[in-house]
Amino acid sequence: MYPSCSLIVSTYNWPEALDLCLTSLLALRPMPNEIIIADDGSKEETRLLINRYQAISPIPIKHIWHPDDGFRKTIILNAAIQEAQGEYIIQIDGDIIVHNAFVKDHLAAAKRGQFIRGSRAMIDKSTSSLIQQNKRITFNFLSKGILHRFNAVRMPFLSGLIKTNPLSPADVKGCNMAFWKSDFILVNGYNNDLTGWGHEDIELAARFVNNGIKKRHLKLAAICYHIHHELNARTWEKQNKNVYEEVLALGIKRCINGYSTQTTV
Template identity: 50%
Template sequence: MPTYSTSLLIATYNWAEALELVFKSIAAQTRVVDEILIADDGSDHRTRSLIDAFRRSTDIPVKHFWHEDHGFRKTIIMNEALASANGDYIIQIDGDIILQSSFIEDHLNEAKKGFYIKGSRSMLSESRTRSILQSKNVQIHPLTEGVGSKINATRFPFLSFLFRGDKLRSNNLRGCNFSFWKKDFMRVNGYNNDLEGWGHEDIELAARLTNLGIKQRQLKMKAVCFHLYHKINARNNEDLNYKNYQRVVESGITTCKNGIKQI
């Protein structure tokens, strides 16, 4: 059992039906976290009502952080949530990610000082997603039709070591299956609030962690998650955000000015 405290961070926006399934998969975990932080980028009352109901159903403290919907401002609300995190170790997911029952246990068993974890995900097809939303069954078999990337969908910890990579790398991180030490997050000043609009806030953060000397621990066949299908978000600022990422890689900087603290 870990001797440190843990927080689960969930980023969400206006999809209460998906978030309900996330909550169901959290309730089925083999290991619990010390608190749940919900970073809500401006959802309507349906999400708040769902979170209130979930809070009443669990013994885990649930904190809901919300700001008004003024476009995609995910980094700002995630920084606000993480500033209040009591956990030494943070596991981050999105509000459309269903967790295999050992997801949290696997992240905690693989946590190591000097590393962040990049997990993998299995993408669900539109028809499989529709079926799961209707049935509300979060027990997903990796061989079921509509479950993508069978390796990513399969938990087989005895073979996981064959795929594990511990490298200084940032360009492949996905924030939907990501864990890190809060101390490291604070050292790089958290997410960059200047990155507005969809895209690359995760790899930009990972680049600053890499520049600090924090390695990526890549997992497969452990910490399994399933990504519900949805239409692609508007990506108006993607190129600008990616250029910011490239600048961080090329310059070697470790902190951003407009982050969890304004420098």
């Protein structure tokens, strides 16, 4: 019996990519119980796109938005997860296209006392540009334009054979991860003091590990594809990395300014 599930999608001002992402989400079998879009201040075009999908979706799609005041991903993710009704949270970014068994694979791997670090295959620059025109969402490990092809191989019956360090948060990616909402609340969610791009995912994962919640690196399952884009500005990356390293060094289990101090947007 699978737990109830909320799928969180973070986005910011890239409706063309979000369009492909949402198209792939509506093809999921099974679907999550709800989709929640954590919108870090996108403009009207994104809102209109989401409205269109809300009108045709067989499950609720919630749009959680706050005004654009710089990169505040942690804050909007905390706000979105506050609205989540599911016991289990699956998190992706709005520039991700998912395999139609993505949720099925995540839920099959869900286990108390652990969180999931998923993988992603990459779509190269020229193919990414093309699919925004032709709206293609179906790929496999042999598709033209796919990078890191091993991450596009789906063999869930072999997934359990792959073992990595369950106590290392260093490689966790927020574009494909999953956790129990109760564990997220235990560590007080994302650290709202992390502003600007970088390391909010591994800092959260470090607090999971410090609380005895082990990482499972899910391979050969929960396949997704990342649409190419230029790198974000990394002004605050070093500062955020220092916070992460302090969490590791001191064994910090809970951030101060996080989920519990979040005000509803």
